[in-house]
Amino acid sequence: MDQEHIPGDGEGAGRRRFLAIATGAATAAGLGAVAGCAGGTPDGAGGTTAGKGPTPGATAAKGGPAGFDVKAENAKPGHADWHVTKAGPARAIEGFADKVSVLPGESFGLHVSTTAPRFTVSAYRMGWYGGARARLVWRSEALPGVRQPEHTVDAATRMVRTRWPRTTTVDTKDWPEGCYLLRLDAQGGEGQRFVPVTVRSAAGTGRTVVVNAVATWQAYNRWGGYGSYDGPTGGYATRSLAVTFDRPYEYDDGAGLFLVYEAPLLALAERLGIPLAYATTTDVAREKRLLEGAAAVLSLGHDEYWSPEQRAHFTAARDAGTNIAILGANCCFRRIRLEPSDLGPDRTVVCYKSAYDQDPGFKRGQPATVDFRSAPGADPESSLLGVIYDGYPVDAPYVVTHPDHWLFEGTGVKAGDRFAHLVGVEYDKVNTGFPTPRPIEILAHSPVVCEGRPSHQDTAYYTIPSGAGVFATGTMRWVEALDASGDGRGGSRHGLDAKAGALTTRVTENLLRTFAAGPAGRTHPAQDNVKAVYGG
Numbered sequence: 001m002d003q004e005h006i007p008g009d010g011e012g013a014g015r016r017r018f019l020a021i022a023t024g025a026a027t028a029a030g031l032g033a034v035a036g037c038a039g040g041t042p043d044g045a046g047g048t049t050a051g052k053g054p055t056p057g058a059t060a061a062k063g064g065p066a067g068f069d070v071k072a073e074n075a076k077p078g079h080a081d082w083h084v085t086k087a088g089p090a091r092a093i094e095g096f097a098d099k100v101s102v103l104p105g106e107s108f109g110l111h112v113s114t115t116a117p118r119f120t121v122s123a124y125r126m127g128w129y130g131g132a133r134a135r136l137v138w139r140s141e142a143l144p145g146v147r148q149p150e151h152t153v154d155a156a157t158r159m160v161r162t163r164w165p166r167t168t169t170v171d172t173k174d175w176p177e178g179c180y181l182l183r184l185d186a187q188g189g190e191g192q193r194f195v196p197v198t199v200r201s202a203a204g205t206g207r208t209v210v211v212n213a214v215a216t217w218q219a220y221n222r223w224g225g226y227g228s229y230d231g232p233t234g235g236y237a238t239r240s241l242a243v244t245f246d247r248p249y250e251y252d253d254g255a256g257l258f259l260v261y262e263a264p265l266l267a268l269a270e271r272l273g274i275p276l277a278y279a280t281t282t283d284v285a286r287e288k289r290l291l292e293g294a295a296a297v298l299s300l301g302h303d304e305y306w307s308p309e310q311r312a313h314f315t316a317a318r319d320a321g322t323n324i325a326i327l328g329a330n331c332c333f334r335r336i337r338l339e340p341s342d343l344g345p346d347r348t349v350v351c352y353k354s355a356y357d358q359d360p361g362f363k364r365g366q367p368a369t370v371d372f373r374s375a376p377g378a379d380p381e382s383s384l385l386g387v388i389y390d391g392y393p394v395d396a397p398y399v400v401t402h403p404d405h406w407l408f409e410g411t412g413v414k415a416g417d418r419f420a421h422l423v424g425v426e427y428d429k430v431n432t433g434f435p436t437p438r439p440i441e442i443l444a445h446s447p448v449v450c451e452g453r454p455s456h457q458d459t460a461y462y463t464i465p466s467g468a469g470v471f472a473t474g475t476m477r478w479v480e481a482l483d484a485s486g487d488g489r490g491g492s493r494h495g496l497d498a499k500a501g502a503l504t505t506r507v508t509e510n511l512l513r514t515f516a517a518g519p520a521g522r523t524h525p526a527q528d529n530v531k532a533v534y535g536g
Contacts, residue, residue, distance in 0.1 A: 068177050068201070070127075071273040078129025079136040082122075082183065084253040088191025093119055093145070093184045094223075094248040098166065098343045100214050101198035101280050105173050108197065109166040109343075111246075113148035116186035121170065125199075126179045126263055128271040133263070137175050142187065143168055151224045157241040157350075158231060160224030163342065164246075177201050177278050179212060179266055181255055194254035201277035204294035208516050210266060212280045213303035214245070215336055215349050217256035223247050228305075228351055241355065242339070245347040261301030264482040265327060268505065269298075274512050282346045285310040285338060291317035296515035301328040301479035305336045305349060308367055315384055318468045323515040326472040327479050327508070330389045330426040332381040335372050337361055373434070383435040386462045387428035387472045391450040395494065396457070398422035398475065398503075399446040401533060406514070406524050407443060407461065407471070411506045419503055420488065421495040422481055423448060427457035428474040430530060437462045437470070439528035444474070458533075463526040467519025471511055478504055 095112035102108050110121065120142055124134040148164040170182075182195040198212050219228035224247060231238030249256040269276060279290050284297075285307045291297055297317060303326075311332060318324050334351055339361075341347035352359040356368040356376075373380040373388070382388040397418035400408065423446045430442055440462035448455050459474045481496045481504040488497030514520050 067207070068276075070270050070276050073125075073135075073176055073178075074128045074130075074270050074273070076129065076135055078127075078132025079124065079134055080132040082124040082132075082134035082136070082181065084183065084192040084194060086190075086192050087253050088186065091115065092191025092193075093186040094193045094254060095167070095184055095195050096162075096246065096248050097170075097182070097195055097197045098246070099197070100245055100282055100347070101200040101212075102172055103202060104175055104177050104199055105171075107169050107171045110168050110170055110182070110195065111148070111162070111164040112143075112145070112167040112184060113164060114145040114184070114186050114191070115147055116145045116188065116190050118142045118187040119145050120185045120187075121168070122183045122185065123170070123175065124181050124183065125176060126181060126258075126266055128267045133267055134181070137180075138170075140168070140170075145186065151247065153224070153226065154242075158226050158238065159240050159242045159244055159348070160226050160247055161244065161342075162224075162247050172199055175199050179210070179258070179262070179278060181258070184254075192253065193248065194252070196249070196254075196256055196258050198278055198280050198283075200279050200283055201290075203292070204277040204279070204290055204297070206293060206295055207275045207277040208269065208296040208298060208512065209277045209279055209284075209291060209294050210262075210269065210298050211284055211300070211303070212258065212262060212278075213300055213305075214256075214280045214282060215305040215307070215338075216281075216302055217249065217258070218243050218245055218349050219305045219334070219336075219351065220257065221247070221249050221251065223250040228349075228353075239353075241352050241359070242348050242350045244341045244349070246341050246343050257302055261328065261476075261479055265298070265300055265479045265508070268482055268508060269512055272509060272512060274516050281306065281310055282338060284313050286346060288313045288316065291322060292320070294322045295518055296323035296325060296512075299324070299326045299328065299331055302476055303328060303331045305334045305351065306332045306372075307336050307338050309338075311372075311379075311384065318384070318464065318470060319466050321466045321468050321519040323468050323520050324384075324470045325511055325515060326385050326387075326470070329428045329474055329476045330392075331385055331428075331472075333371055333373075333389050335367060335369055335377075337366060337369055380434040382431065383437065384470075385428070385472050386430065386437055386440050386460045386470055387458055387474050388431050388434050390427055390429045390431070390455055390457070391453070392426040394424050394427055394448045394450050394457070395421055396423040396446055396448045398444055398457070398459075398500070400443070401445040402441060402443045402529065405441065405443050405461070407507050407510050409510055411503055413503065419500045420497065422477055422500045422504070423457045423475045424477050424494060426476045428472060429456050429458040430460050430534075432530060436530075437464060438530075439463065439526040441526045441529050442533045445533050461526055463521030463524070467522045469515065469520030469524060469526070471515075478508075482508065 484501035
């Protein structure tokens with residue numbers, strides 16, 4: 001089992017900088033080398049309201065799943081003014097929700113710090129809405145602002161703590177289920193920030209479950225100077241061993257990783273009218289029933305940090321016939337443990353990585369919070385995904401090798417067609433040196449050179465006896481590419497162009513429609529081609 005190419009975690013600053021590169025928040029210029037491909041072993045009141053739909057998670061009827069009507073929701077007028085346009089200075093206004101997700105009608109607390117005397121909260125449900133991408137469902141009256149106390153850092157884990165008192169309580173009565181961004185607006189336009197929250201579905205029966213990768217959002221969050229990769233010095237040794245949802249998100253004006261890695265897919269699925277259910281990774285870890293009877297479950301663009309419970313529930317769903325789509329790369333890589341915070345259960349993400357033997361939980365007999373493929377308790381992610389993480393950073397063309405596959409229907413592609421910049425910044429491949437379900441089909445086999453090491457990126461699809469189909473894009477840029485347009489010369493979205501946008505959109509449409517119809521392996525069984533692609 002050759003693992004010499006797998007990145008270690010000695011490059012905390014590199015991983016943080018990698019995120020900036022991956023999200024387009026910064027360019028590689030001046031950031032220094034981003035290590036990863038070579039060397040090491042894995043370690044690694046007032047306002048608008050929306051009408052409430054039928055009971056979420058109702059039993060699927062013969063004509064299709066009952067419950068929330070995605071088409072009807074997206075037929076309502078959208079509000080294109082949802083963006084943050086006046087971020088203001090640092091710390092002008094920021095906040096977090098004390099629940100990652102709620103059921104429709106439940107309430108949650110907002111913890112807000114601002115230098116302004118007053119502020120408002122606007123709740124936008126994210127979707128398609130004729131291209132507006134959001135609909136305003138509620139707006140608060142003006143609320144008194146307060147500058148909250150400075151954060152502290154836990155001496156043992158270097159976890160940032162805020163302990164901010166609750167500013168206000170938000171009631172989600174009449175909010176449709178879905179993915180939300182709350183926008184905080186400081187009085188007079190002195191600042192704006194987002195707070196993400198999911199109004200989750202009660203069940204996923206008969207539906208395609210969209211899973212927000214909130215544990216990964218939090219691992220990459222460096223609000224307060226610390227994240228899961230490094231601390232203020234930029235060194236791996238000063239990283240947080242645990243991170244908490246009890247703090248704002250630093251990236252994308254408080255939206256975390258949602259806007260780059262998830263929102264484009266959500267918009268496409270809602271435009272198509274796919275029957276959807278909504279959940280977060282912490283919900284799936286806590287409640288196995290969320291995926292029971294689901295037609296499909298979607299892991300989006302960057303979903304790296306998984307608990308053993310989440311993985312077990314994904315696997316059980318697959319083995320019962322639920323399709324799985326991995327629309328990113330580096331998925332299910334880090335094994336985590338969810339613990340409570342001062343504000344509630346499952347609000348602390350524990351991941352000691354190479355220091356797992358110092359973890360009090362491990363000493364109590366709980367699984368080591370190392371990479372899934374690493375000892376102790378090695379369980380490579382390929383047994384679920386079909387592909388396995390191979391490295392970063394890369395920027396390479398995506399090369400089609402199986403143009404007749406049903407997923408490429410309507411794209412017009414031919415063998416050897418190339419799509420510039422679509423492979424990056426992390427990638428996966430089929431590697432039968434790790435546990436790999438068979439039969440598995442490789443649809444794209446793209447040459448890459450990662451820090452001098454030649455390799456390949458693979459897009460793959462496999463099926464199992466339950467009828468489930470599992471698809472993995474093998475590249476982190478897939479969801480981002482859904483919004484790509486123009487000639488790519490402007491530098492946005494890593495140079496992805498309209499050609500890449502058209503390809504990923506059509507393939508994803510084919511995927512979503514087929515996976516929503518039920519076990520894809522019954523109608524589209526995989527035909528193994530690993531030997532034909534790799535030889536030997």
